Amino acid sequence: MLAEIKGLNEECGIFGVWNHSQAAEITYYGLHSLQHRGQEGAGIVATDGKVLHGHRNLGLLADVFKHGELEGLKGTGAIGHVRYATAGGKSLGNVQPFLFHFSDSSLALAHNGNLINAKTLRKELEEEGAIFQTSSDTEVLAHLIKRSRTGDFLKDLKVALNKVKGGFAYMLLTENAMIAALDPNGFRPLSIGRIGDSYVVASETCAFETVGAEFVRDVEPGELIVIDDDGLHIDSFTKDIKHSICSMEYIYFARPDSNIAGINVHSARKRSGKQLAREAFVDADVVTGVPDSSISAAIGYAEESGIPYELGLIKNRYVARTFIQPSQELREQGVRMKLSAVRGVVEGKRVVMIDDSIVRGTTSKRIVNLLREAGAAEVHVRIASPPLAFPCFYGIDIQTRNELIAANYSVDEICKIIGADSLRYLSEDGLVEAIGKPYPDEPYGGLCMAYFNGDYPTDLYDYEAEYLASLAAQKNGI
């Protein structure tokens, strides 16, 4: 499953609200519903129209704000961020929103996504004398804005947004406005909601249910949304757009109760499970899903196949960061903290195990083994997406093909490696159909399928050379 690689992605969650008497508190609850998008750090910046105050720290949202820190964040506008750490980036300095104090104003900035020309931009900026205080891509935007100097903040921002490339959903906060911007491909979801006269913006619509907001519209690729005391203004920084919504949001990242481009995530997953049953039926006694992200697909598979759906795998709800990991000796003895197979359900049964994806294969192998140890007679693995063979450069941190088992082995080989009785993946077309083509006239119905077929919707900039080298290496059998 995709959670397999530590620091796998640069997924984050962002949330903002304008014109609400409890802006920071609303942001806190909004972020809480986005916590699944990032557990390494959290922060909120609020403004009372005069100054911006912020608080951020490493850890879960609840821990970051457990000592009354919200009380210091006065005002009617706020933005917040929950962060998923990438390798090497577990530093307080990288926790967002960033808060920049200029001589005459302040700016808070939160980012979800990954820039693909950040390295180049950063080098250029440093050569011009800029000092970066974090290793985060996000800081680049602030420097670009600062250097534009048209004398008009929105113009400066548009100039800057046209220089950064890749996947980005930005939220900015100044003393006078809250601003949202989405990259020209709309890789990451970003939606607008309303609570009475207040506007909210969030990475996922599940946040709207949590804070009692109603859905207004999605932010579209290339748009610049400005929300101030005059209301909502829809502007754009580019018209050169193409929808390439990250299909992984449907498959794995987003919460099942969110809608992306009008499509409910649980329903998309369930349809993918049904499609998988049609494409890759196997005669068995029980269907089970790997919790939590593969449950919906498993329900779909069961419903379509007529094989009963059971809780064959249980995830411990109390696994936390502070947990002591078993010593080597106990690991060998089979002590496990996170996932259990349910002997009473799988013993002596032919089991269909549904997972959302296979990254490196090690987790799949472990789960197959768990089921066998609990007495499963057969284990048939069905994956509710196509083989994951290409890295993502727009916000999922798989930047080398070496890590991806499907880039290096055939399906049969993978089946043997993970120890399954059979292994089948969903087809590309099957996935696109199951999700449902939000933009039917665009390639893949408006989805990004590059992880599966290498068809990247943009140039690769900083990653081009490395990517081509990795392709060549693999062709040469390395």
Add this chain to the structure above:
Amino acid sequence: MLAEIKGLNEECGIFGVWNHSQAAEITYYGLHSLQHRGQEGAGIVATDGKVLHGHRNLGLLADVFKHGELEGLKGTGAIGHVRYATAGGKSLGNVQPFLFHFSDSSLALAHNGNLINAKTLRKELEEEGAIFQTSSDTEVLAHLIKRSRTGDFLKDLKVALNKVKGGFAYMLLTENAMIAALDPNGFRPLSIGRIGDSYVVASETCAFETVGAEFVRDVEPGELIVIDDDGLHIDSFTKDIKHSICSMEYIYFARPDSNIAGINVHSARKRSGKQLAREAFVDADVVTGVPDSSISAAIGYAEESGIPYELGLIKNRYVARTFIQPSQELREQGVRMKLSAVRGVVEGKRVVMIDDSIVRGTTSKRIVNLLREAGAAEVHVRIASPPLAFPCFYGIDIQTRNELIAANYSVDEICKIIGADSLRYLSEDGLVEAIGKPYPDEPYGGLCMAYFNGDYPTDLYDYEAEYLASLAAQKNGI
């Protein structure tokens, strides 16, 4: 659902291991898998054959042991406890295991259950000069042992075990042995497992999967299990036994991957859902369960009724104790932290909402409302157990009928109160059949059904008067 009342029960989880080089560590992982049975406090006591060392504190297990406290717990024997706080009892002093140092020996003691004559015993003991340092029932047993004075610890223990009445699963640890004892009705589950030459004892068999142990046998009512360096000794303190396994363990408390009296909990729940579909079918578009404990029943209802099972309600996985609760203003605005209805799934649909039980009705009302706000066209509530109309005195802390909506209102009235389109409960017989009569020749197949029908399997001792008064009051319409 049963989690509705704060401090609802006195459920706890206990675990012990003897003859293992990593006794305290094994106990930690065993308790981890029992964390759902108690989140208010945790503790472990270990012995190296000479002394007993312990550590305990308020909080989740992972927090209690996060600063290396396990390292101080040397030795090859250990017992541990996770505790569910009852009203008024949130005190460090009540966190178990208790550790008593006598002049010539030490004793650690952990308890799951509720004594029904503790008040009387305590008063007698205090009149004889005993000093109690906690408000916990558990301390009573230690004083009873200490006062028996036959000169033989096991004899003293048997004398004491015959004096305490009610529901109890005890684990004791001395320098030389680990001891387990279960009340004559076996209200609480307790099972024995084995890892090589080591024995483990746990409240639920799910702990065995976690620590890599194989199941040996359940502890039977009235048994006294002594595990020492000579192995496992099965003794008993009374032969006057009758099986009355708490049916709530199957319905709500236990983890779905545990087996109780050989019956898998998930499977029992799923069967109760199927039976409910047979007893109380309703034409609808989707079936959804209240997470987490009602998922299995919902799957069963869907499977039997042919109505699709969907994730119509989502529980936030990151709700923690440290979470700031929404201010009054935001609560009124509809900000909610724990549970969301999935608009994309329920909007415009006729929904069957499966729950395990209704206690006071307030939570059910809130969930029905959530579904309606998310656009459900109809909400039909189906409860996978009979109406909960009588208090439990054996370990579930519902000690007054006033709290129980089913003790005070008819099913039709409850339906109106919670705002459902229809409401149906599972029948008593249906529940007993669905669970599966572990002891077919005993009343209710060996289950305790007192919450549903007032048929208590023991005298009520300290609770008798109060209980009769409450019955009388209700008859008088108060």
Add this chain to the structure above:
Amino acid sequence: MLAEIKGLNEECGIFGVWNHSQAAEITYYGLHSLQHRGQEGAGIVATDGKVLHGHRNLGLLADVFKHGELEGLKGTGAIGHVRYATAGGKSLGNVQPFLFHFSDSSLALAHNGNLINAKTLRKELEEEGAIFQTSSDTEVLAHLIKRSRTGDFLKDLKVALNKVKGGFAYMLLTENAMIAALDPNGFRPLSIGRIGDSYVVASETCAFETVGAEFVRDVEPGELIVIDDDGLHIDSFTKDIKHSICSMEYIYFARPDSNIAGINVHSARKRSGKQLAREAFVDADVVTGVPDSSISAAIGYAEESGIPYELGLIKNRYVARTFIQPSQELREQGVRMKLSAVRGVVEGKRVVMIDDSIVRGTTSKRIVNLLREAGAAEVHVRIASPPLAFPCFYGIDIQTRNELIAANYSVDEICKIIGADSLRYLSEDGLVEAIGKPYPDEPYGGLCMAYFNGDYPTDLYDYEAEYLASLAAQKNGI
């Protein structure tokens, strides 16, 4: 100096207040001024006339109460305790005040001192069935009270107070009264003060300055002071008394701004320094004291001898429990955290170094060495008390003569061991005169001088055999 042995003593600080609207807060500040008497744990119990609530924990007072715990301690009466851990006793269970809940009432108990027949009493009580939950002597008193059963709490308490032997200053709190009791020798100081209509009781009078109280009188040996809503009642549990005030309180423990038996501690120390100058003058360039407890004596020595007093040794004010100790490698390199010699003051000078006492000699050796490394030409050590050659059984935890350098070596030998150019001690008579004979008609003017001459003012009970054995062993040259 006396701080030399970790866990050297059982000195503690106790404080109580009755009839004050901010009872717990007053107790907090009172304990704060007594923090020097115990840094290992702290606690406060308060009563509102109906119930007793308490909070206690390991750590400094400020840390124990840093999260608003005081707010939960409502009421107009309170007692508190700061605790000095003894070897092996660093356990939360031993932190006081203890709070006992009986069926019809509650009792809080705090103790400063050491019982010399606790072991015997404890054994007797355990044989009668009592269960002890701590390793602290203090619990014995509660069991003795509970077992007296005259039906009258004060009578029960008097019976109990006549059974315990040794050094004890007790404070008790019930719903109706605050009670103080002092052992028949008055080893430990205990004084009564007043703030308007409120009474306070404290281990040292320095607490009165801190809380704005005026001094009323000392508690006398054998007295039982009851303070309730009718005011102050002076009673006694025995008339068989003799003053034996711990001379170490004057020499080392008490704060210089406290008065004990009407004698200011700083002044007594300064006089001891003057007397030392008369008894043991040495021609030198500077006088310096080992901070903090020897400063007063050094000032006195300088004033009497005419040699300038200088800050030749500086104590780092920021040394805390959380401090990381230097690694072995750095210790060898001379890295030191606590005490520095002042090169600019001692370089090339003949230094008189005043200390209050020498226990094992290791600290003195280290300080002499510090001064030499900083360039001192000569180091003459002068000790402001006689050689410490006998253990204390009344509250200072030196219970074996083996530890005491003066019990095993002559003054000349000690001088060589610590590397001084000369070493002289104050005479016994000199010390008694310098302190000032608070009770001139009693032996040693009412002081306990047993540490210096073995003249114990009571029988030794539990310690008798061990003590005689150690004397015999030393006579035999072991």
Add this chain to the structure above:
Amino acid sequence: MLAEIKGLNEECGIFGVWNHSQAAEITYYGLHSLQHRGQEGAGIVATDGKVLHGHRNLGLLADVFKHGELEGLKGTGAIGHVRYATAGGKSLGNVQPFLFHFSDSSLALAHNGNLINAKTLRKELEEEGAIFQTSSDTEVLAHLIKRSRTGDFLKDLKVALNKVKGGFAYMLLTENAMIAALDPNGFRPLSIGRIGDSYVVASETCAFETVGAEFVRDVEPGELIVIDDDGLHIDSFTKDIKHSICSMEYIYFARPDSNIAGINVHSARKRSGKQLAREAFVDADVVTGVPDSSISAAIGYAEESGIPYELGLIKNRYVARTFIQPSQELREQGVRMKLSAVRGVVEGKRVVMIDDSIVRGTTSKRIVNLLREAGAAEVHVRIASPPLAFPCFYGIDIQTRNELIAANYSVDEICKIIGADSLRYLSEDGLVEAIGKPYPDEPYGGLCMAYFNGDYPTDLYDYEAEYLASLAAQKNGI
């Protein structure tokens, strides 16, 4: 006394070491001895020759590094900083050393002092597009270095050092070297020491005693000290220098065991006390000093006047940041945490109270009152420095004359305000003589006396206008 104003100064402590196997640990102990120079935050950055790793946080050094953070700071070079917060600056972002990661290298930077043209420089830099992430002056230097672009780091640094004005002692760390620089007036002390082949640099020489280093030499004004694997290199960035050592370092800030410009701080203070006795003798019974910084002067006054020196005021050693402050009601009742007058010493006595300075007068008034409440018959205040009438712009944060009582009232008026029987200050010449003219040929013997006479040794840049306005305002009697 000078500690009177919260956030009074920008004093900090800096420390560095090069070529030591335990560089971070040595830095920790070095900073520990400098903790008196800053208690609000602490940090250390270390290098292993390849990368720079750092850790910093708000709080005391011991708290910042209590969870093993030192272990992550590998390498043989390190610099550290302890910080005194200024008003409004209590932010993690301002805690030093700052760590800048450039594309090809890294730089750590720590600063003690105050720049007087920082505002101007910052504005210029921001106009050129620089983004500042802190409100600290220190960041300015990094931007200036970065913008110099000679291609040679040391040249860039020299260019930058010639642009900043005011008081600064900098320490920098790169992968290859540790660098120290001192402003052209040498306002702040900075010294070089040696441990075998390792070099250390510290704000005060007391750190050398702590880490076992021997003194090598002071850093001189305008010098740039580079320490790398080739050893110690002495360079300079300007030859336009003049010694203006902050006299407040001798009077108040520095630890008594430090030497500044070869003069021991305790000895200078003692001489100031002696000189004060000669200039302002008063017939009295006892001399007492306000702890801790006025003790040395009090000893000197007593020695010269022949009046006995006593501990008439006691400072509670356990006052910490976490301490709960007395409620308003208790403050009025006289509850006090920090300082106590010793009744047994001052009752009925004529007291000479020595303090180092008077800032706003409120603290002096409180202490005089304390002494009177403890029974002092007369209180004669003697200040061991001249009236403090002018703000400091070089690192002591008194930037407005309004706060300074001596800028607004005559000595007689101040005497009345603080309630003393008499008040006398040390003369300017008396102070200069007592300290001892480290550079006899320079004005005031090389000391900065501007706080006393307004004779600022540099232009005032950003502060000029405000300062002149305040002078004018005062002349006009405002």
